[in-house]
Amino acid sequence: MPAISPLTPIRASDHTAGTHGTALTARNLSVFFGQHQVLKRVSLDIAARAVTAIIGPSGCGKSTFLRALNRMHELTPEARMEGDIRLFGEDIYARHVEPVVVRRRVGMVFQKSNPFPTMSIAENVTVGLRLNGLRDKTTLTERTEQSLRMAALWDEVKDRLHAPAISLSGGQQQRLCIARALAVQPEVLLMDEPASALDPLATSHIEELILELKRNFSIVIVTHNMQQAARISDFTAFFYLGELVEFGPTNKVFMNPEKRQTEDYVTGRFG
């Protein structure tokens, strides 16, 4: 059984982790941009092989939290981080750990689909492998098909693998980006509003895909769509002004939240 679905009753013991243990643990995580503190001592467990949704009003630090989980925030020169993040128990900020290694294990999909315009569909899928030194043709071909199948895109593109990636539709491009992230075989997949630029049909494609992917990957998804969070996530974290206000199994957060702010937000009564 993969983690808890929003429809099953909640047990107290499920409160902090899924049935497969914990993939990522954040403890007292604070992030600053210069003088401005954007995240305030956030502690959160990301369940393995489950979907965790991050919700909250614009500017509350959802993307910042996500980017701290694979050290992407380090690309911003003025960003500074405090606290502790562990990936299956390992400190990803330990001195000997390189960010590139963390990012291979914790992949990321962005809001705006961004396949590389100079590359074909197949080249986009394998780019992470090729630029990390994998040369073997058969492995690359295998991974291409495998990743595209996992991203539910194989049937649509199998006859045009060498066509330019930008010839795909918006929804297909986003699934291509998911395939590209999956090809390097990450353990965790971070998705920052992956469907917010897509039409309803393409969005439901992505949602089905996420439900499929959680069998093998731990997924963290930022979304502004409450229905989407309720449909696909097992756990929900509500952020407000850089603080983690509430965190728990999705149906508890949505049906029976502990905090007034959470209730106002998920019911749309938020200012």
Add this chain to the structure above:
Amino acid sequence: MTVSNHHWRRFKNGFMQTLTCACAMLVVTPLVLVFYHLLHEGFTSLNWAFFTQLPKAVGETGGGMANAIAGTFILLGQAALVGVPVGVLGGVFLSEYGSSRLNWAIRFAADTLNGVPSITWGIVVYALVVVPMHGPSALAGGIVLGMMMIPLVMRTTEEVLQLVPTGYREAALALGIAKWKMIVRIVVRTALKGIVTGALLALARVAGETAPLLFTAFGNLGWAHSLKEPIAAMPLLIFNYAISPYDDWHRQAWAGAFVLLMLVLAINVGVRFLTRDRYRRNS
């Protein structure tokens, strides 16, 4: 609102339109005139000997510019070898590494260098290369043109790299790709056409330079047998012929100017060809 007011405004509008149009035409006129004149004088002076023979001795008619044509290509080749790699790498540094303060200083230096009179470059290379080598040489000529290309190529490279969306960089880094690989294989690759365009335009820009070659490449009435010898170049020979008292040399100067213009034009057409579908893709 009175009628005369209305007329006055219409007059002002018409006057401004005419004035701006006249100024715009002023830009086109010299090009048309130069082109017409070169075509007329230069093209009719062209013949096979011009491309195949060496210059004749003073006063004799006939001969050609074979050595100067070859010399210009050799100088431009050397210039590209110096200017393109340094300029491109410098542009990559400005766009992808560096701090805002350091970059400001480098940009300021590059923009200033772009405005430095070209003869100054000649003097610098004279001091740095010609004096230590005890004489002018093809090498010195190539170096001076290459040095002039560096700030040009650097700034255009930086500009086209900045046009590459940050999303591509982040996507690549999020795959665990090392930064330098991301830069070379994703960012530079995406902007490659723009970089090549910038390099070609810089090459076209220095192709006709005369002043910096005066005491570096120096000119040569025959063939240069190595890069350590002075070498002929079209702009230099055109200059010498044009100020001479001989009609036949004037004729050849026209022909040389025509060929040089065609070379620059060919580079520009090549650039247009490269950039023709630049805006077709991209989301």
